[in-house]
Amino acid sequence: MFKLKVSDAKLLRDMATAISILVDEATFKIEPDGLKLRAMDPSRVAMIDFEWPKSIFQEYDAPQPSKLCLNISELLKLLKRAGKEEAVELSLDDKTGKLQVIVTGKYARKFTMSLLEPSEEEVPTPKISFNIKAKTTTTGLSQAIEDAQLVSDHVKIDAEPEKLTLSASGDIMGATITIQKGSDALLDLEVKEPAKATFSLSYLSEIIKAASATSDIATLEFSTDMPVKIDFQQTKEGKLTFFLAPRIETE
Structure with missing residues (x-):
């Protein structure tokens, strides 16, 4: 009850x-x-x-x-x-x-x-060591993702000590979006070592679009070719976090 x-x-x-x-x-x-x-x-x-x-x-x-x-x-x-x-x-x-x-x-x-039969699966929290922690506005992140979507269905996120770079490449066009540390969009950036990973834009855009209604701030954590953790800071107490597996590029 x-x-x-x-x-x-x-x-x-x-x-x-x-x-x-x-x-x-x-x-x-x-x-x-x-x-x-x-x-x-x-x-x-x-x-x-x-x-x-x-x-x-x-x-x-x-x-x-x-x-x-x-x-x-x-x-x-x-x-x-x-x-x-x-x-x-x-x-x-x-x-x-x-x-x-x-x-x-x-x-x-x-x-x-009507209720459904509850799932008995216990989903564990991924145990991952992250080299990058980027605190962004959900608006700024959403706009960068929308820019990348104009040219491709996936995006590479590259982190260096002073900037976050999102790059996408399609058959006809390419796009590079650079967000500097300390800008209105990138509030903070911690880099243990430079890292880059590629992710599906369809997943990223849907997650950010939906979660932005609950939060103005998103924190991304990732390492090279590892899943990204996106934590949406809640205005009240509570937690809303997503994990997204990377798209592994083949040469």
Whole structure:
């Protein structure tokens, strides 16, 4: 049994949108201290690590750990009907075993959703040593990714002590985007040793586009030809982190 209530539907809707980029069926852990999700996309190229402590919720009642598996796209349909300052309550209906979604604001409405079988897979956090840590604005990063998308479907990110370079090359055009340390877009850059790695632009752009609604700041960590970790700093407490496997270039 659980009862979770957020006072601002937009907060829940933005987070559900970010999660939906990678997974259609999400298995949340509802624990006494908060809501958690760690999952990989079907192709196992990307991973999401999400946490909301109970302090984010207006009301949080989960005395016993449980799992909640649902179709995120279907939940989003309901959340899109809720206004910015309307409250959303999620609870389990004892009799039907379905999820109850109650939206209250100008008027009240109640929806029910069938639950799915929870995944038993435990996805571990990747244990990776990173040589690069770049703190960027989500706007600046998003614009750089959009520039690279004009010419290719993948981008190489190259980090040196004073700059971050994104380069993309297609059959007709090429693009090089240089972001200097200390600029409006690149707030900080820590380089243990220069590194470069290539990533899918379709994944990167979708992740950044969706997560930017929840955060103004993104921190990228990577090493040569290793996965990139993108942590989106939350305005409230909580964690929203993505891992994306590199595209290995063949000579």
